[in-house]
Amino acid sequence: MAEEKKKAAKAPKLADPVASSIDVASQEMIARSHVLGIETIFDRALNMKQCAIGVQGTCCKNCSMGPCRLPLPKAGIEGEDTRKGLCGATANTIAARNFVRMIAGGAAAHSDHGRCVAEVFLSAARKETDAYQIKDIDKLLAVAGHLDVATTIEVDGEELDRDIDEIAVEVGEVALNEWGKAEGEVLYLKRAPKARYEIWKKQGVLPRNIDREIVEIMHRTHMGVDQDYKNLMKQGTRACLADGWGGSMLATDLQDILFGTPYPLQSEANLGVMKADHVNIIIHGHEPVLSEMIIAVAQSQEMIDYTKSKGAAGIQLSGICCTANEMLQRHAVPLCGNFLQQELAIITGACDAMVVDIQCIMQNIANVANCFHTKLITTHPIAKMEQDNVIHIEFDEHHAVEDAKRIVKMAIDNFKNRDSEIMIPQYKEPVVAGFGVESTEYHLGGSFRGTYYTLNDNIINGRIRGVAGVVGCNNARTKHNRDHIAICKELIKNDVLVLTTGCTAIACATEGLLVPEAAAVYAGAGLAEVCETAGIPPILHLGSCVDNSRILLAATEVVKAGGLGNDISEWPVAGSAPEWMSEKAISIGHYFVASGVYTVFSNLPVTGAPVFENYICKEFEDIYGGMWATEEDPIKHAHMMIAHIDKKRKELGIDKARDRVMMDFAARQAL
């Protein structure tokens, strides 16, 4: 008996499905994983504790004399803080070094993705591949303008349109140069409001090129280099601006030109989009360069016929993480799930192939796939897996169609190998997605004015209290999707229009919040009225992680439209990433802060260094107009954002308009 008790005590704990996720489809799959004896991240989160000092941000392992661990004493610090590492590094230095290294990791991930897109773009522009073509010429011309590429040419004193192919090649070359040019500054910085640009200039944080700022972080945080937390944060700010207003924004723009700028469309979301009688191909990761080709190939008659010949009714494509968002916003391909659902999609037993590229891919999906017939295919040269069951098919734009065919055929051939009972949770929700800067302008700005005037007007008259960007990941330390949904619902209930991307967007989709009808059920009266008039959901899906740059540009358009100050920091806007886990989220959060946005995260790894924490959470407001904040409780979190929005309304003198009295012409003119 005692022996049995000992054994039971040693056995790994199993996650309670209901305590792990608010999503019923996910709960069903977590329960199934236990029946089948398959371990998932939800179980591992119970059995592996977080390092308390790492959570505080004060563990340094930047040289082999460490790790040096500087926990905050339980009673706090009284008097002088004497904690230091072997070399003398203070808690502030260690926490700041760790923080900016996270920015470097995140900025590198976004921007290296952007570089790959720029390379494919240039290949397509030079006609080295016929797999990709320029789809959005208007956007190409707009981007050419931002990159100082001429769109006209003077011939015999006459101004003529320049050849589109020529423009495309030059745009590709100039864009690619942004990663490593020897002189100047990142060109897109000038797209920010003038007042914002001047703040960056005054602070000396204008990034020179994208790669350099990331490399410089690694240099400065090497043992014995930068030991001033304020100076370290200057470099962190440079690097994240190079991400948000550089690598990420270029990735979004070039993807739109190549694959089409998103416009609203309808689809479905959650594990229930998989079909038992279809070949299910799930694409997971971040780069649409791969998924675009798979979509094209999967829709070809050749593959449809081949599928039928193998006894399947068709091919069901769906996505996980940001590839899901990319495929949804341009092709209405359904969302299978977000970050914490990647193992669960395989546990349905119906996933014939999971095709992955880069970022947010858990190595354990190889172990889960090994329990089923699922083919797990890696496609990117920088992202392979060590497990034997993983197949690597390197995807290259020069033979993209052939690569995509090989992958799709492999999935179809695998349909007959299904060896376990299929159990697809029968839950899915309709979703309306595809809101970019352009389509938001159309829906909320009024096409004849071509600006965000109507949105501004509704903010000024108080129907819309303010705007919030709620973005980011899932985190196995938090109940799956709980905080995304609680915060978004609280914000829209209080008339705050929500813009969302990444895994938050997928969470909102699976909860049924991304349809116009959700406004009548969940939004406050003012926001609901605007949504009903414009025919839009109260939460707008703006795409993937790199598409957070769309939020920056939408914020800039609001400033340009007038009536809400001269800078992003002046109008009622706030940011949030309640379930963040990725370094990319820190880079995104910090470029929001440095762009003037009050940004709330559930937590930040800075609590072990209170002076540094105070610097980025309080003193930053005086420098950049935006600052960080933390709050774990989702309702309090939302109300911190609302309080900031109200503070900005008051500063603008539009707080009285919250009673939503219709304004006459004279009142509007006065504003």
Ligand code: SF4
């Ligand atoms: Fe310790 Fe300093 Fe080395 Fe960090 S750099 S591990 S604080 S000795």
Ligand code: MSK
């Ligand atoms: S996928 S970075 S878990 S949002 Fe972009 Fe989701 Fe976060 Fe990855």
